[in-house]
Amino acid sequence: MASHRDLPVGLVNQLFQNTGSSSFTEFVGSYAPELLPRRGEVLATPIGDQVPHATTIVAATFAGGVVMAGDRRATSGNIISQRDVEKVFRADDYSCMGIAGTASTGIEFARLYRVELEHYEKVEGRSMSVQGKANRLATMIRGNLAMAMQGLVVVPLFAAYDPDKDEGRIFSYDVAGGPYERERFDAIGSGSIFARGSLKKLYRDGATADDMAMTLIQALYDAADDDSATGGPDVSRKIWPIVSVIDADGFRRLPEEEVSGYVQQMLDARLISPDGPIAPLR
Amino acid sequence: MPFGYASPEQIMRDKADYARKGIARGRSVVVLQYVDGILFVAPNPSRALHKISEIYDRIGFAAVGRYNEFEELRLGGIRYADINGYTYDRSDVTGRGLANLYASNLGRIFTESIKSLEVEVVVAEVGDTKEGDAIYRLTFDGSVFDEHGFAAMGGQAEAVAGRLKERYRESMSLADALEVALTALTEPGGERPPVAQLEVAVLDRNREHRKFLRLTGARLERLLAQTSNPPATPPATPPATPPATPPQGSGDTPPPTGPDGDVDDGSSPL
Numbered sequence: 001m002a003s004h005r006d007l008p009v010g011l012v013n014q015l016f017q018n019t020g021s022s023s024f025t026e027f028v029g030s031y032a033p034e035l036l037p038r039r040g041e042v043l044a045t046p047i048g049d050q051v052p053h054a055t056t057i058v059a060a061t062f063a064g065g066v067v068m069a070g071d072r073r074a075t076s077g078n079i080i081s082q083r084d085v086e087k088v089f090r091a092d093d094y095s096c097m098g099i100a101g102t103a104s105t106g107i108e109f110a111r112l113y114r115v116e117l118e119h120y121e122k123v124e125g126r127s128m129s130v131q132g133k134a135n136r137l138a139t140m141i142r143g144n145l146a147m148a149m150q151g152l153v154v155v156p157l158f159a160a161y162d163p164d165k166d167e168g169r170i171f172s173y174d175v176a177g178g179p180y181e182r183e184r185f186d187a188i189g190s191g192s193i194f195a196r197g198s199l200k201k202l203y204r205d206g207a208t209a210d211d212m213a214m215t216l217i218q219a220l221y222d223a224a225d226d227d228s229a230t231g232g233p234d235v236s237r238k239i240w241p242i243v244s245v246i247d248a249d250g251f252r253r254l255p256e257e258e259v260s261g262y263v264q265q266m267l268d269a270r271l272i273s274p275d276g277p278i279a280p281l282r
Numbered sequence: 283m284p285f286g287y288a289s290p291e292q293i294m295r296d297k298a299d300y301a302r303k304g305i306a307r308g309r310s311v312v313v314l315q316y317v318d319g320i321l322f323v324a325p326n327p328s329r330a331l332h333k334i335s336e337i338y339d340r341i342g343f344a345a346v347g348r349y350n351e352f353e354e355l356r357l358g359g360i361r362y363a364d365i366n367g368y369t370y371d372r373s374d375v376t377g378r379g380l381a382n383l384y385a386s387n388l389g390r391i392f393t394e395s396i397k398s399l400e401v402e403v404v405v406a407e408v409g410d411t412k413e414g415d416a417i418y419r420l421t422f423d424g425s426v427f428d429e430h431g432f433a434a435m436g437g438q439a440e441a442v443a444g445r446l447k448e449r450y451r452e453s454m455s456l457a458d459a460l461e462v463a464l465t466a467l468t469e470p471g472g473e474r475p476p477v478a479q480l481e482v483a484v485l486d487r488n489r490e491h492r493k494f495l496r497l498t499g500a501r502l503e504r505l506l507a508q509t510s511n512p513p514a515t516p517p518a519t520p521p522a523t524p525p526a527t528p529p530q531g532s533g534d535t536p537p538p539t540g541p542d543g544d545v546d547d548g549s550s551p552l
Contacts, residue, residue, distance in 0.1 A: 122360050
């Protein structure tokens, strides 16, 4: 085995002993394992409550793509630890992930995952399949299971545009891995039950990206309405949810002006009808 | 040393000759600055086996010579870049660092191994402005050349570099730069490589996140159409140069003592 420091270019022929995978995580695991997210360490006491948590991510498909949105609140126990945290991360040109649970672990995952996808793409000269991307993320979550048992739970929601099917796809995970593919929409985090209820009523098949962004903002508002750990739009500080759209043109995060426009529109309507739009009964 | 004695000078000279001959058998690759970044052009009949590659957000790679050898350098570079970007920050990965890593490895292999690598490599980094761009050319013995504006390597590197130097101007448009590159890669009076046999990529400083972009298919054809229709935008005043350089020797025939093996001679290794 080539040792740690003389690697990158080990021109020793180790064919079949070290065929080398295209995975960055596997490479780091053999080269500098200390750089990977902590695995299997057991802490004396669970510390989950003392570490900032992120909550409520929603995602929904539309005709030809997928939208993901997240609120901006991070909490430690009953304290609001940050008001403008970002929980939706671009993974590559055609995918993104949102995180709920321990914020620090989630951010670390997002950083590692981005490198993982890019590494594969550069080495192989092609993008990983959507199912492949979902599976890689599952492996990372599984590796964190021991930490999750200590209260450092992180659960992602993964959304990608699938060029083969020309549609958006959504995958969710539990602490032991996954991936579970979701039809149409899904939500994760402490406010997810409320968000999912909202999405169930407001989701429309074949909607446009703009309409679906509005739907997700409504769902996040409904989650914040009933879940104390989910932050609503902060009008005085001008902190709006993060909304990202992925379609055939790739990933784009909606600009603040656009999101604030949607939020303002929603808030105006909620002044008249606090529970939001009403779905038809029949 | 199995037989007798050879002086260190002789050994080094032999290794260098060997490497040079190997590299000289392949086709040339051209790297040059244009207004929005850096352009890579390589005649390459293979669609899958690349001579040009992305290494990191702002860093591109081009190589000539033995495919398996420069592929290993490419993978090593990607690992180096990804691990540093992950350990520190994405902005902490630099072309200079990568060029130094390649230089030390190439140099070590040249002195320590029986056979030196038969490769020549360009590491190019695009900056926020054209002053921030960098093009490093590395040779098989680990020498590094900090090139300004353009670099050529491979088969007829000197002739190609000469033609590049004549036509290169600062801040050309992408189409003009491609035109200059293709002219440089084509022997005077010779035929240009067909679109299907061109590998073209850019590091475009105006792109978000990752600056590297492969130009293929319709996009490349559109760009080529822009270049060939208004034929020569470069200063049409001294065009007397092409006839001055006649057929440019018989550069196509491999040298008599060229090494055996899968040297990139322009045909697909598979």
